[in-house]
Amino acid sequence: MSTSMHPLRLKTALKTYLHTEALKSGKLTDPAVEFIFEDVEPIHRAFAPMARRQVYDVSELAIVTYLQAKAYGKPLVLLPAVVAARFQQGCIIYNAGRGKLDVGSLAGKRVGVRAYSQTTGMWVRAILGDTYNVPLEQIEWVTIEGAHLEEYADPSFVHHAGASKQLLTMLRDGELDAAILGNDLPDGPEFKPVIDNAAAADLEWYALHRYVPINHVVVVTKAVADANPQAVRAVYDLLCRGKAGVAEQNAGKPDKLLFGYDVLRGPLEETLAFCEEQQLLPRKLTVDEIFADSLDILGDAGR
Structure with a gap:
């Protein structure tokens, strides 16, 4: 003591x-x-x-x-x-050089996230499903890392691309249609948020959820x-x-x-x-x- x-x-x-x-x-x-x-x-x-x-x-x-x-x-x-x-709605981005992507066209797409269990990824998926009615099970989730807990196994609809991959490189090369990033969001002009007016959308979410x-x-x-x-x-x-x-x-x-x-x-x-x-x-x-x-x-x- x-x-x-x-x-x-x-x-x-x-x-x-x-x-x-x-x-x-x-x-x-x-x-x-x-x-x-x-x-x-x-x-x-x-x-x-x-x-x-x-x-x-x-x-x-x-x-x-x-x-x-x-x-x-x-x-x-x-x-x-x-x-x-x-606030998370600006954390899902796409490569505008490969055409427009919005929440209404995410079904069937490949979306990268560092790990399926990453907290930012959880929040973005929650908002996509709860706020925008995106069918999450129809998205191919692609990861480059596993969970922090060794006991946890990703669901069957999650594809592991391997630790040698990088989300932004995959997004540039067209291996991904969109990617979820947090503190490592890029500044490049080719990368745009999937959710239009993300900052305003975040405030609407806050007004409803109050946190x-x-x-x-x-x-x-x-x-x-x-x-x-x-x-x-x-x-x-x-x-x-x-x-x-x-x-x-x-x-x-x-x-x-x-x-x-x-x-x-x-x-x-x-x-x-x-x-x-x-x-x-x-x-x-x-x-x-x-x-x-x-x-x-x-x-x-x-x-």
Whole structure:
């Protein structure tokens, strides 16, 4: 058990955002914990080692990766803290040099995504199906990577192109009709969003759903949670303080940093439903099951 004299050292993988910069630079501290930050770039390279082998004590994790890990019984505990969220409708693109493509003509097409279980891919498919009535089962999904969880097998309609392939090259060469990308969206003028007026469409989606699609959350290992609950409380409190420190910059904008069980319940219920529809989970999960891991530790602080 850590004490104020001897903080618990936590091996941590967390991307530098505006709301985590003070935590990573040491401006925000708590006597119960000391973070030992691992430099992982891009951050998604930390997700498979964390989900499979719990190589960190604290880690950022894609929401789909966490949900799969939970469903497969991995000893990870979700903190009710979203550290990355993004509007997604501009993330599916096509090569305009090969002709116009829109949501109404996606059936029968080849659409690339890094992995079928990638969170950005899940959200784009959810929006295509739920908002635009695109028949997802009629699309040939093409991947270049597998899931972060080794136990997960892609559905039969997913084709694996191989790790030597690159989505943008395949899109340029006509091997793909469209591709889903996240932070690696290209600037090239030949690449256009499949969804017209994607930014306006995102705001319409937000007006209906009242949250920004969740990309990354924060988890701790069950070993840390069981042995050092005060350290878990300290981690969550520091994340909350980091969000509070950028509140002025984010005022008046849709909240991309959802914190607390109450505000996360609805978004996570919908996220789970989308994952189930897309055959991403081996068993049914509930929000109550997810929250139970940390609820006793955080109590009212997590509300």
